[in-house]
Amino acid sequence: MRAIVSGLAACLLLGACSGEPEVPAPPPVQVRTITVAPQEIPNVVELPGRVEPVRVAEVRARVTGIVQERLYQEGSDVRQGQPLFRIDPRELRAASAQTQAALARAQATATNARAVVERYRPLVAENAISGQEFDAALAASREAQASVAQIRAQLDAAQLQLGYTTVRAPISGRAGRAEITEGALVSQAEGTLMTRIEQISPVYVSFAQAASEVLQLRRAVAEGTVKLDANDRVEVRLTFSDGTAYPVPGFIDFLAFSVDQQTGTVELRAEFPNPQALLLPGEFVRAQIFAGEVRRGLTVPQRAVSLTEEGGTVFVVDGEGMAAIRPVKLGALVGGNWIVESGLKAGDRVIVSNLQKIRPGVPVQIANTPTGRRPAAAPTGQGQTQSAGGAR
Structure with a gap:
């Protein structure tokens, strides 16, 4: 009898040893989060713009004759009244x-x-x-x-x-290349073009904004979701094509009161100081127009957002303590924070650390949950309610 019991115990033990051991669950990933909270944030509109000189003068012949001499250096700065050409007198x-x-x-x-x-x-x-x-x-x-x-x-x-045989600069600015050479015949009747002068300090930057966005901003201001201050100025900041920022802000100084029938846009223009001639006429730039503040806007830190072709994504902590991916529609980047136009709501917990270690469905453990902070305040210019885009 003892032999039978011992054999049975040995078989049971052998069967238990031949089974696969259970895999322990992975430990939760330690993460830091912020809780998204509504707050007043800058209402920023991003638009492409083109640099234009504030004044352009075409220097043309006012008498008929033979050009004897060019008196200026092409591409140099000239002052008003400075001699540029001499025609045989x-x-x-x-x-x-x-x-x-x-x-x-x-x-x-x-x-x-x-x-x-x-x-x-x-x-x-x-x-x-x-x-x-x-x-x-x-x-x-x-x-x-x-x-x-x-x-x-x-x-x-x-x-x-x-x-008029001494052709002088009608304005101060930067003179372009000469359109004629010594010995050329210029005509008063035809008004022969001799050169151009562009005044580039300050400069204008022109934009075109969709009329629907202008209307959207007006409605947001009327409803109180966008607040404008009382300084009657709308600030604009520029970014060059290589991503560097232009250091001096400008302000909207012109707004068309009609809509372009072909494009459905409204023309805006900002004036910028240009003491070092960094902004060149004809150059395309990216502009951020600060048109008041959104009363209940949402932001997330830049480090929490992964950019995709469709927009951006963030990881949030769901109700079961798991990481979940959430697509978001992003607005402007202000003070190191993305403005979120849609995809998040107040109270969502957005993960801001260890993003390389987490995947959707991975359990996470929150180390601490500081509340969302307002982005670093970029100066906001206000006024002219028609001069910036839709409410954010």
Whole structure:
């Protein structure tokens, strides 16, 4: 009997040893989270823009002649009134001298006619000459004076034309390349283009915003979801194509009150100081327009967001203590925080650490849960409710 029991126990023990051991559950990943909470955040609109000079002057020929000399260096800064070209002045100088001689002759004739009138005046009083003769002398004197005035005007015009042989800068700015060379014939009638001058300090940056977004912002302001301050300025910040930020902010200074029929957009323009000429006319930049603040907006730290072609994703802690992936629609990046337009709600716990160790469905253990903080306050310009995009 003992042998049977011992054999049975041995078989049971052998069967137990041949089974696979149970795999222990992985330990939860230690993570840090923030709790998303509504707060006032900047209402930021991102738009592409193009740099434009504040003033552009086309330097054209105002007289006909041969260009003798270029007096400026192409691409250099010039001041208003600075000589740029010299056109051969000899023909116009001769015409001016001819007109000067005609004026001298007319002045002599007028002096003689005036002397005749003075001689006739006492004689007509004594009836030594007829009144008709005196009237004729008086008319001749007036005609001579009118001729003097006419030729003097012709001389002024001739001297003005002579002055145009030195082509001067109409504004201060940066002069472009010369469109003509020495020896070229320029024409007054055709207004031959000689060069261009662009004033690039300050500069304008122009944008086009969808009319629907302008309407959306107006409604948000009317409903109170977007708050504008009272300084009557909307601040704009620029980013170059290589991702670097332009250090000086600008402000919206123009808003069109009509919609482009072809594009359905409204034109906006901001003015920027450009003391170092970093902004060049024709350059495309990315702009962030700060149009007030959203009263109950949501943000998450930049480190918590993974960017995809469709937008962004974040990991949140679900009700069972597991990591869950959540797609989000992102707005602007302000102060190291992404503005979240949709995909999250107040109270969601967003994971901000150990993101490389977690996957959807992995259990997590929250180390601490500080509440969400407001992004670093970027200066916000307000005013002009039509000048920025939809409420965030």
